[in-house]
Amino acid sequence: MILTVTPNPSLDRTYELRDLTRGAVLRATADRVDPGGKGINVSRAVAAAGHRTVAVAPLGGPEGALLARLLGEHGIEAAGVRITGSTRVNITLVEADGTLTKVNATGPEITESEAETLLETVRTWSSDADWIACCGSLPRGLPPEWYAELVARSHGAGARIALDSSGAALIAALRERPDVIKPNVEELSEAVGRPLATVGDAVKAAEVLRGRGAQAVLASLGADGQLLVDGSGTFFGSARVETVRSNVGAGDASLAGFLAAGGAGRPALAAAVAHGAAAVQLPGSVMPTPADIDLSSVVTTTDIPLDRVLTEPAP
Structure with a gap:
């Protein structure tokens, strides 16, 4: 079972338009709402891959109630923590x-008591x-150290932790040695405080974060592929993609594939790349099925193309 923790969940409404014109009244050609x-x-x-999963998240207001119902419709067990505010x-x-x-809402x-209840809910399900x-x-309301506290408590309960966050929250959590972190190029660049122009730059940045505490780094390089840097070495994976329809949630699909495949080594990296490649070919935030x-x-290799210039370098 894979337990997920989403401190700031959302209802994601997607509208498809012929084109976007500022100041005009627009009619959508299609629309959908997804748990986000x-x-x-x-x-x-x-x-979607047929595995059991439980989602821990703060849920509030009618939006939170709808989110809980949608989770059930997707085959996800909801471990919701009731809050006074409304889900965004x-x-x-x-x-x-x-x-x-x-357009992402804040x-x-x-509250402090709601934050503690979230941590305790994770502890309850972690076994x-x-x-x-x-x-x-x-x-x-949650300080940057909140993820660090969650990692520490979860490790204390014997659980393995994958962390996909950025900025101060990521940096603070590194001291608790998360089992894997999953930054994209921009987040990787921000974490080490320098631009990344090549795959080799990304490898060096991942090694820096391992030196600061991350046990493994699964780094998404966008259209260029993915890197896995861990105690056994460095691996690079890429896949052919015919048509990109939406990259919303593609990184999340990659992490799901990685964890479902064991969360370590080349087979897990291959699964991550395959899930990400499938996700970008689907509309909106639709998640891939088997x-x-x-x-x-998918091609994975230890022969890393260090000099390859990134399609989307991080300034």
Whole structure:
């Protein structure tokens, strides 16, 4: 079972438009609402792959009630923590040419007692979990050290932790030695405080974060592929992608694939790449099913293309 923790979940409403014109009244050609937040996306991908998953998240107001119902419809057990604020609603506008415009709400403020209840809920479920995936930004009310406390308590209970966050929250958590962290290029660059222009730059940055406490680094390089840097070495994975429809949630699908495949080594990296490649070919934040996964398109290697210039370098 994979337990996910999403401190700032959302309802994600996606509207498809012919084009986006400022100041105009627009009519959507299609729309959908999905349970959102990075950890919840991981749970969605895990459930879509046929594995058991439990999602811990603060839920408030009618939006929180709808989110809980949608989780059940996706085959996800909801371990909701009731809060006084209302769960946020995020908006994604998708134009016909694939251009995405996102409006993310700030979300509710979490009280001290609600924050403690979240931690205790994770502890309660941790004994049943093969992995705990802690994902996303921290809402108002939670200090940057909150993830560090969660990692420490979870390790104390014998659980393995995957952390997908950024900024101060990521840096603070490194001292508690999360089992794997999953930054993208921009987050990797921010964490080490320098630009990343090549795959080799990304490898060096991942090694820095391992030196600061991360036991493994699964780094997404966007269209260029993914890196896994751990105690056994450095691995690079990539896959063919015919058409990109949406990259929303692709990183979360990758993490789900990685954890579901054991969370270590080249086979897990291959699963991560395959899940990410499948996700970008699906609309909105739809998560891939086993029928969408094509492991034959994935290549993993220890021959790292260090001099390859990143398609989307981090300034």
